Amino acid sequence: MSQKHETPLLDELEKGAFPSFVKEIKRAAEHSEYAQDLLGQLELSYKEKVTHWKHGGIVGVRGYGAGVIGRYSDVPDKFPGVAHFHTVRVNQPAGFFYTTDALREICDIWDKYGSRLTNMHGSTGDIILLGTKTENLEPVFAELSSRGWDLGGSGSAVRTPSCCVGPARCEWSCYDTLELTYQITQRFQDELHRPMFPYKFKFKMAGCAVDCIASIARADMSIIGTWKGNIQIDQEEVRNYAKNGMDIQAEIVDMCPTGCMSWDGNELKINDEDCNRCMHCIAKMTKALRQGEEKGATILLGSKAPIVTGALMSWVIVPFIKLEPPYEELFDLVERIWEFWDEHGKNRERVGELIERMGFPVFLKETGLEPHPAMVKEPRRDPFFFWSEEDIEK
Amino acid sequence: MEKEELKKIIYELVEKSMGKKKLKQSDILKKVSKDHGVDKQEVKAALRELLDSGQLIFTYFGGSYVEIPPKE
Numbered sequence: 011m012s013q014k015h016e017t018p019l020l021d022e023l024e025k026g027a028f029p030s031f032v033k034e035i036k037r038a039a040e041h042s043e044y045a046q047d048l049l050g051q052l053e054l055s056y057k058e059k060v061t062h063w064k065h066g067g068i069v070g071v072r073g074y075g076a077g078v079i080g081r082y083s084d085v086p087d088k089f090p091g092v093a094h095f096h097t098v099r100v101n102q103p104a105g106f107f108y109t110t111d112a113l114r115e116i117c118d119i120w121d122k123y124g125s126r127l128t129n130m131h132g133s134t135g136d137i138i139l140l141g142t143k144t145e146n147l148e149p150v151f152a153e154l155s156s157r158g159w160d161l162g163g164s165g166s167a168v169r170t171p172s173c174c175v176g177p178a179r180c181e182w183s184c185y186d187t188l189e190l191t192y193q194i195t196q197r198f199q200d201e202l203h204r205p206m207f208p209y210k211f212k213f214k215m216a217g218c219a220v221d222c223i224a225s226i227a228r229a230d231m232s233i234i235g236t237w238k239g240n241i242q243i244d245q246e247e248v249r250n251y252a253k254n255g256m257d258i259q260a261e262i263v264d265m266c267p268t269g270c271m272s273w274d275g276n277e278l279k280i281n282d283e284d285c286n287r288c289m290h291c292i293a294k295m296t297k298a299l300r301q302g303e304e305k306g307a308t309i310l311l312g313s314k315a316p317i318v319t320g321a322l323m324s325w326v327i328v329p330f331i332k333l334e335p336p337y338e339e340l341f342d343l344v345e346r347i348w349e350f351w352d353e354h355g356k357n358r359e360r361v362g363e364l365i366e367r368m369g370f371p372v373f374l375k376e377t378g379l380e381p382h383p384a385m386v387k388e389p390r391r392d393p394f395f396f397w398s399e400e401d402i403e404k
Numbered sequence: 405m406e407k408e409e410l411k412k413i414i415y416e417l418v419e420k421s422m423g424k425k426k427l428k429q430s431d432i433l434k435k436v437s438k439d440h441g442v443d444k445q446e447v448k449a450a451l452r453e454l455l456d457s458g459q460l461i462f463t464y465f466g467g468s469y470v471e472i473p474p475k476e
Contacts, residue, residue, distance in 0.1 A: 066464045068474065073455055075429075075462025075470075165468035166428065204455065205468030206429040352430050357467050 014039075015050030019057060035127065044125035044141045047091030051083055069096055069144060071151040075205045077161025078147055094144050095125070099162035100137040100154060101202075104191040105175045115157060123150040133228075134212065135172030136162035166358075167205040168198050173215035174222040182292065183217025184235025184305040185333040191215050193337055198344075207348065208355035208364075209318075218301070219289040225313075225324070230361050231344065232310040232324040233333070239302030240282040241291070247298035248278045262291050306332045309340070311347065312362025322362040325370070329384035346377045371398075405442055410450040413440065418460060418472055426469040 017032075024030045035052075038045035051062050062084050069080035079097040086093035100116065116137060120128060125141030132138040142150060151161065162170035171194045174180070176187030194213055195202065201211075214225030217235040225232035252258050258278065263271045270284035271291065278298075280291075292299045309331060310324030331339065351361045353376075354368060365373045374381055413436055421427050429451065436447045451470070454460040461473045 066466065068461065068463045068471075070462055072458050073452075075455070075464075075468050080464065165462070165464045167468065200452075204429065204452070205462060206433075208428070208430075209467065357428070 014046045015053060017049050017053045020049060020053050038126040041121075042126045043091040044095065045091075045127060047083075047089035048095070048125065048127075048141065051085065051089045051092055054085065054088070063095075069147065071147055071161070074151075074161060074203045076164045076167040076203050077151075079164055081141075092141065095141040096144065096147065098124070098139040098142060098147070098150060099132065099134075099164055099170065100139060101160045101162040101170050101195065102131055102135055102137050102172065104171075104173055104188040104195075105178055106131065106135075106172075107175075107178065116159070119150060119153050119157075123153070134162070134169045135214075136170045161203065163202045163210075165205040166207045166209050167203065167211070168201040168207075169210055169212045170202070171195050171213040171215065172223060174217050176215075176217045180217055182220065182235075182289070182301065184237055184301065185217065185307050187215040187217045187233075187235070189335065190233065190333060190337060190340075193335065197337075197341055201348075206352075208351060209358045209360050211348075211351075211361065219287055220293055226310060227313050227321070227323060228315055229313055229324065230311065231347075232313060233307050233340075234310065236287045236306065236308045236330065237302035238304040238306070238330060241280050241285065241302060242300040243278055243280065244298050244300075245277055248295065249276065251295055251298060256295075262294055265290055265294075306330050309343070312360070312365055314360045314362055318358050318360075319363060322360075322366070323387075325362070325365065326384060326386045327379060329382060343377070343379075350376045405440065405446070407446075407450050407453070410436070410440075410442065410447060411454055414447065414451055414454060415459060415472075418470055422472060426463075426465065426467075426471065428467065429470055432470060 020032045023032045035045050035049055039049055055062050064082045064084050065080060067080045067082070070078045077099050079099070081095045081097060083089050083092045083095065117128070120126060120139050123142055123146045124139050127140040129138035129140055154160070171191045173187035173191040174183070177183040178188055201207075211231070212229045213231050213233070214223045214229035215233045216223045216225045219234060219236065221234060225234060248258070252275075258273045262278075263273050267288055267290070268284045268286050270281040272279045282302075292301060307330075308326055309328035311327045312322055313324040314322050328343070333340065347361065350373060351364055355361070355364050359367075370385075414432060417432060417435065418427060432451060433444045433447050436442060437444045451460070455462065455470070458473065460470050463469050463471045
């Protein structure tokens, strides 16, 4: 298939050292009319400095209200190949692990029904299949589900839960992020496929405070692994790091956010009571330091990227919880939070924004959570405590 | 209340709102549950059947709503 549209502006983006999305769309355009017209419409957008996409509307697969994002061209006469260019979100496996066969299977399905373009992975975590026509949605869904795949979340629904690689590949994971992600996905199938909330709700599971999945900044509920007890120190290995050139004072002790460490040139000391489990020292001295033995997670609530209003960070609501199957304590908490949000949330108001609007004490009262000094709003800020009128009188 | 009767109430509620106010799933659950004294889970199950059969559909206009599908 020869190139249908001249693309002088897009061609500029192919120059330089880095891979270019234009190059990939051109490759797909050799076999796909969608990609041909996508190039044409993009070129027009670059020329006119305005988008030609419309999004939303009435599009989806029967029974589901999530998983398909409607997208239409506002210049369909010029670019009929992208008159409809819907996105299909496919629920990714926990930890993003695939066999090569699984990837081939997804690509074969998309070659058959879509534009041949994908995005691995979208910011929520799903496999994003970019661009298909309305009439292809039911067939693509049928074929995906017949092979064990399912659609992910979109709209005012639970978004596809995602996690770090967890214990599958990382010794720091304080709980099984993969198992919890799978169990949340199974438990909240209805909430994932049938939008029922004021706005989106994201779960992200990180095995430790290194937070490879960036849950603290972009998940409504961030579940971050942590531990109780003292950091385990192998002093011999600490001395080896020093011998091999590490400046322990500058790189470890002075970088500790709570200043709870000291180094006398021979022995590393940690005042564990002041440690906030940030993982910096453990991540730098992997052979010398290990987390405490009692492991679990901290649950935080309310972060989001700046879409309708500004960005928020997560707020600690459960300082420590043992996370083991069947996770009923966690699921019960999630349902209480959703009841609070459902009762008071305005349209397109994330749960973090609702808490900001109504106040943390109201949230705690209605969800039945006991106030605790460790309910820190943002990292490195002082914790605080609330008193009711009756408490003050006492 | 019989499920079929509940489905009729939900459908009529959505029908009456068309062109006036877009209803979210939670709006329907709250209203029907309150007006008819039915448990929200029962309303949810009836609504689910209407959605699965295609009598009602989800739409997205900055948020997700439940509506009657357009006539072909």
